[in-house]
Amino acid sequence: MDGAARRWAEVLDLLVEVVPPGPAGVIVDSFDGHSRVVADRLAAALRAGGRSCARLPSTGTPGPVSAGMAGLRRAQRLAQAGPGAGPRLAPTPLLQQALVVADGPQWRAQAPDGGWTVVIWLRTQPPAAGADRSAGAHVVIDLHDPGWPVIRHVDAALTGRDRWYLAESRAFFAARAATWDSRFGDDQPAYAAAVAESGLPAGATVVDVGCGTGRALPALRAAVGPTGTVVGLDVTPQMLAVAGPNGAAATAGLVLADARRLPFAAAGIDAIFAAGLIMHLPDTIAGLRELARVTRPGGRLVLFHPSGRAALAARHGRALRPDEPLAEGPLRISAVRAGWQVVHYDDPPDRFLAIAVRTGGE
Ligand SMILES: C[S@@+](CC[C@H](N)C(=O)[O-])C[C@H]1O[C@@H](n2cnc3c(N)ncnc32)[C@H](O)[C@@H]1O
Incomplete structure (x- = not known):
């Protein structure tokens, strides 16, 4: 595994760890299109870790909000049916049923009942104008270099600081030292x-x-x-x-x-x-x-x-x-x-x- 692949693996390991067990909604958001890729990778990592996870379709930017809602309902049906189905479950709110991963501002604005469990903000090049959506994020990842993601903040309620702080802080500054x-x-x-x-x-x-x-x-x-x-x-x-x-x-x-x-x-x-x-x-x-x-x-x-x-x-x-x-x-x-x-x-x-x-x- 090269350095960049190892870095991604370390970051995804930590993200998988901070998603609480049981039903949860995870949203990945950013100023640009990176949130889609990161959400895809996170969903794959969660599945590889044995979590059953619905990846809601990206609505793209911009896109109609109604398309996002249709995706949410599809994911809900999918989660309710479960693998191999068995007796059909009565319809219940999405977050009582499933672990879902979504991305982008449109999904973020349509939080499920109880809100998103984990909001991941990707810090990338800001647009010349636009609202700052970093506030309220549980996890902040610096993604100015998409080959070198670095976790810059994790809510204390999700995991102990000693689990991530030292390695991520060093990874952040090590990449910047030479220049x-x-x-x-x-x-x-x-x-x-x-x-x-x-x-x-x-x-x-x-x-x-x-x-x-x-x-x-x-x-x-x-x-x-x-x-x-x-x-x-x-x-x-x-x-x-x-x-x-x-x-x-x-x-x-x-x-x-x-x-x-x-x-x-x-x-x-x-x-x-x-x-x-x-x-x-x-x-x-x-x-x-x-x-x-x-x-x-x-x-x-x-x-x-x-x-x-x-x-x-x-x-x-x-x-x-x-x-x-x-x-x-x-x-x-x-x-x-x-x-x-x-x-x-x-x-x-x-x-x-x-x-x-x-x-x-x-
Ligand atoms: C923004 S840089 C500033 C460096 C230097 N003071 C300057 O002004 O150029 C922050 C520095 O703090 C270091 N740092 C971050 N967390 C630290 C910690 N817990 N203990 C010691 N150094 C830390 C980083 O490695 C980095 O070199």
């Missing part, structure tokens, strides 16, 4: 400005958590000087492999580890720098708590991104939601619960910068 600096290299001055603004004292011990290719490490070294200590930590080996030859390793130590379980003693670090990390952690408060655990009281947390939240959301074709972890209100609340006090919050289009001080925890 990261050529795509985003122009941001370097923004990192230097954010570090300068963060007021890190000379001689401090600072860890760049989720350091990626090490873009912030030279600026962090410049801030803490030769007597300070700079560590870059990341969970993706391919990112750290790029960081080394870049020269980042010359100014900092590099550590392969998970931000959710940092290999540091409690209260030993003066400052944490984290650029583009928090939104990738599956549990914001738990993540902030672990960062707090290793930071001394009075120490700093610097959260940065070289684009503002609105600009980043627009680039990804999604609407900005007020309940996102890095929105000012939610971040201030999570920070307090995790042992931080936000003392600076700045979110213009060209950068995101929030600074928090370690308060000593709960």
